[in-house]
Amino acid sequence: MESATTPHISALRKTPLNALHRRLGAKMVNFGGWDMPVEYSSSGGLIAEHKAVRASVGVFDVSHMGDIRIRSGKKPGGALAAVQHISMNDASKLAIGQAQYSAMLYPEGTFVDDVIVHRPGEDDFLLVINAGTREKDVNWVRENTKSFDCVVEDLSDAFTQLAIQGPRAVDVMRKLADADLNGVKNYWFTYGTVCGLKNTLIARTGYTGEDGFEIYVPSDVATSEKVWGQAIEAGREFGIIPCGLGCRNTLRLESKMALYGHEISDKINVWEAGLHRYCKMEKGDFIGRAALERANGAGLKRTLVGIEMVDRGIARDEYVCCNEAGEAIGVVTSGSPSPTLGKNIALAYAPPAFSAVGTVLYVEIRGQKCKAQVVPTPFYKRPKKAAAPPVS
Amino acid sequence: MAYPKTYRYSKEHEWIEVKGDVATIGITDYAQHELGDVVFVELPKPGAKIETGKSFGTVESVKAVSEIYAPAAGEVIEANSELQNTPEKINTDPHGAAWLIKIRLTNSTGISDLMDAAAYEAYIADKGKEASA
Numbered sequence: 001m002e003s004a005t006t007p008h009i010s011a012l013r014k015t016p017l018n019a020l021h022r023r024l025g026a027k028m029v030n031f032g033g034w035d036m037p038v039e040y041s042s043s044g045g046l047i048a049e050h051k052a053v054r055a056s057v058g059v060f061d062v063s064h065m066g067d068i069r070i071r072s073g074k075k076p077g078g079a080l081a082a083v084q085h086i087s088m089n090d091a092s093k094l095a096i097g098q099a100q101y102s103a104m105l106y107p108e109g110t111f112v113d114d115v116i117v118h119r120p121g122e123d124d125f126l127l128v129i130n131a132g133t134r135e136k137d138v139n140w141v142r143e144n145t146k147s148f149d150c151v152v153e154d155l156s157d158a159f160t161q162l163a164i165q166g167p168r169a170v171d172v173m174r175k176l177a178d179a180d181l182n183g184v185k186n187y188w189f190t191y192g193t194v195c196g197l198k199n200t201l202i203a204r205t206g207y208t209g210e211d212g213f214e215i216y217v218p219s220d221v222a223t224s225e226k227v228w229g230q231a232i233e234a235g236r237e238f239g240i241i242p243c244g245l246g247c248r249n250t251l252r253l254e255s256k257m258a259l260y261g262h263e264i265s266d267k268i269n270v271w272e273a274g275l276h277r278y279c280k281m282e283k284g285d286f287i288g289r290a291a292l293e294r295a296n297g298a299g300l301k302r303t304l305v306g307i308e309m310v311d312r313g314i315a316r317d318e319y320v321c322c323n324e325a326g327e328a329i330g331v332v333t334s335g336s337p338s339p340t341l342g343k344n345i346a347l348a349y350a351p352p353a354f355s356a357v358g359t360v361l362y363v364e365i366r367g368q369k370c371k372a373q374v375v376p377t378p379f380y381k382r383p384k385k386a387a388a389p390p391v392s
Numbered sequence: 393m394a395y396p397k398t399y400r401y402s403k404e405h406e407w408i409e410v411k412g413d414v415a416t417i418g419i420t421d422y423a424q425h426e427l428g429d430v431v432f433v434e435l436p437k438p439g440a441k442i443e444t445g446k447s448f449g450t451v452e453s454v455k456a457v458s459e460i461y462a463p464a465a466g467e468v469i470e471a472n473s474e475l476q477n478t479p480e481k482i483n484t485d486p487h488g489a490a491w492l493i494k495i496r497l498t499n500s501t502g503i504s505d506l507m508d509a510a511a512y513e514a515y516i517a518d519k520g521k522e523a524s525a
Contacts, residue, residue, distance in 0.1 A: 038455065047454060
């Protein structure tokens with residue numbers, strides 16, 4: 001038996017919670033050069049962790065994510081101009097305390113990385129970036145903001161980032177934080193006291209498709225372990241469990257959230273990835289805009305589709321999609337059993353002619369042509385929330 | 393979970409129990425733990441020939457696909473069809489009810505080279521040390 005998740009041990013980077021994960025008996029894997037927990041047998045494993053987040057609440061160590069701060073230099077406006085130049089969404093629309101999903105693009109209109117842009121101040125932006133692309137992103141941002149009146153700081157190692165995710169995440173956060181969370185709507189953030197730590201960034205963001213928060217605390221081991229411990233303690237009555245990157249992937253896939261190197265990369269452009277609504281062509285020039293305008297005129301050759309297996313078999317990342325005749329037409333970018341739906345789902349790039357819901361296509365699984373069909377995405381959408389209970 | 397003394401074990405984490413010229417093959421508790429929640433099993437049909445060291449099927453968890461290698465050569469006489477609907481049994485009873493296939497051995501060459509329970513336990517203990525180093 002050989003597993004695709006064979007642990008690697010050489011020179012991997014570790015988050016401040018690495019020792020804690022190992023004490024908890026987590027199964028550790030190499031994720032983009034980081035030694036990260038994929039699942040915890042003490043939590044019941046990947047499926048149990050996935051279901052806890054959908055039904056109640058789970059906590060993730062996502063300290064491997066990077067953070068870039070861009071502030072204006074001598075005069076106001078420099079930071080905003082820089083952010084507008086290097087990202088595709090319209091950061092001028094952000095109120096202070098608001099965040100947006102965006103992406104940094106190459107001149108070709110393909111992806112450097114996707115990011116969440118936070119605006120803590122009029123002239124202050126915080127970009128949260130992916131772990132595997134940290135150095136590349138930081139260098140790219142520094143290089144492309146040179147001509148702007150701004151200061152770029154890499155704060156990636158300054159924070160331990162915890163994601164508390166699920167419908168009961170807000171109840172856990174109410175116990176942990178001294179801050180008005182009612183005013184913090186989806187993709188907004190605030191600064192408050194968390195576990196006694198003043199001025200802690202509390203953002204209502206996540207990568208699971210559920211309601212949830214991400215908190216950024218100082219990255220020393222003692223503080224990191226203390227906050228993790230208090231989150232577990234506060235969440236006990238809601239059944240909180242530690243969750244690994246395994247379920248983070250299945251949760252984000254069900255919600256059709258892109259993963260760098262899979263749905264988005266330096267080979268895929270914004271239109272193909274279907275991220276139009278985060279790309280504001282009318283905001284003015286930005287890196288990648290001209291190429292996207294040209295691509296718009298040329299028409300799409302491939303598009304991201306959601307598929308569900310009809311035949312037995314699991315479509316996996318990089319499996320080939322083919323037509324009835326067995327000719328290759330596309331490729332799976334992410335595929336997995338869906339713990340919520342009990343079906344085998346996947347995202348794949350295919351020609352637009354194969355993108356209509358109900359279209360049949362095939363996935364080649366170990367030499368066998370297995371039937372699949374295009375389904376609506378996201379595969380899972382969280383139920384609309386009932387009115388929040390009054391806070392005493 | 394105990395490793396039955398009457399079984400033999402491969403480095404690829406399969407076990408084999410030989411009774412006369414019939415052998416039962418499965419994956420070990422260590423293997424199922426490494427895989428995580430098993431959700432899919434693909435096994436050969438009765439009559440299929442399997443060869444020592446060659447893949448004869450796959451076991452999939454949510455995260456990963458694992459090839460299963462034959463610890464001995466023979467002809468498949470039965471595949472555990474219950475696993476099609478209850479693959480998770482591989483997580484709970486890998487050494488018992490969740491056996492994968494029974495084969496009629498072509499010959500017993502190589503089986504005595506496989507590890508016994510004590511040697512296999514030492515082998516996986518070593519792996520555990522590596523992983524936590």
